[in-house]
Amino acid sequence: MAESVTVRCPDCRREHAYAPPTYPCACGQPVTLPLLAGGVPVRVEHRTWASSWVAVRCRACGRSDEWPQPEFGCPCGTTVRVPTATPPPRPHTELGPLPSGDGLETGPEPGSAVRQRPARTRPGRPPTRRPAFRPVTIRTAQDAKTAAAHYLRWLGFHDVRVAGNRPASGVDLRGPALVAHVDPTTTPTPLREIETLWLNGLNESATAACFSLAGYSHDARVRADELALPLFVLDLTGTPQAVNDAADELIRTTA
CATH class of the missing domain: 3.40.1350.10 (Trna Endonuclease; Chain: A, domain 1)
Known part of the structure; x- marks a missing residue:
């Protein structure tokens, strides 16, 4: 799990612990979206599909892929985007084989996108018996x-x-x-x-x-x-x- 950072909502000014999401690279290694040091979170007012994705390079194989911009929903109702920085590529590496299957089966591993709002769980709640959730990427x-x-x-x-x-x-x-x-x-x-x-x-x-x-x-x-x-x-x-x-x-x- 990625290390959490403190993010302040620009509307209500409340601070939240935020862990950037991690996605699976085609080479099999996890890619954690790097947050920009000192970056100021911004309110999402007008979203476009093109501006909602960020290119991040895998440190393990050097492959560059587009992933959803890191965002979280503040309890006050504001959606906040957290700025990212692109890490330098790792030189002299080769790409592994691409996974097979369609886009619905090669999305992020369940649980990799950290829930940004603490769950109000009840003491003694038994573990869920649901199968792991596999999200469907949204582009339209x-x-x-x-x-x-x-x-x-x-x-x-x-x-x-x-x-x-x-x-x-x-x-x-x-x-x-x-x-x-x-x-x-x-x-x-x-x-x-x-x-x-x-x-x-x-x-x-x-x-x-x-x-x-x-x-x-x-x-x-x-x-x-x-x-x-x-x-x-x-x-x-x-x-x-x-x-x-x-x-x-x-x-x-x-x-």
Whole structure:
């Protein structure tokens, strides 16, 4: 596991312990994204796919690959990007064979992307019996829906279906006793979408959950906490992070 550093949120000014994510290089060695010494974290306000990736060179084989920019979701609702530095290559090395398989099976090893928000686990909680989670890399808006559906199935919500076109109801994923909204835009998810999702869940007597790429507005976070609606932030590896107590509870109760 990478060593944690202290990162201050530019909005609420609270400090957080942050460990940069580690990804598997094609040569088989782990690549930890190097943080820029003295770098100032910045608020993510407008995200583009091109600017969300950073080139990092593997110290073991010298191979340069693109990985998601290190980000974390502050409990205040702000998504923060942490600056990175590129380490010097290791000379006179040869690349190992590339792994076989499609992009869904060669993503980061489960657990390599460190969860940025401390889990509120209960004392004496037994270890989970789920298989290891394998995230689905996000490069398009449809990928975001696929990644969220994949995570919900892993939590135990089987037969989750992905809506093809943007439904008027705002429900992007459906399953037995489950409705979910996935916001793939580059702006924080607003209050209106949280309340609409909650009403859909209430009308259908279903569990509701929301996933966002850019985090949530302050009033959306407050309202979700009042409604006990689980909120998750997706990073570009396809790994969701719980950002409120309701999301932590959903993870615990489906273990």
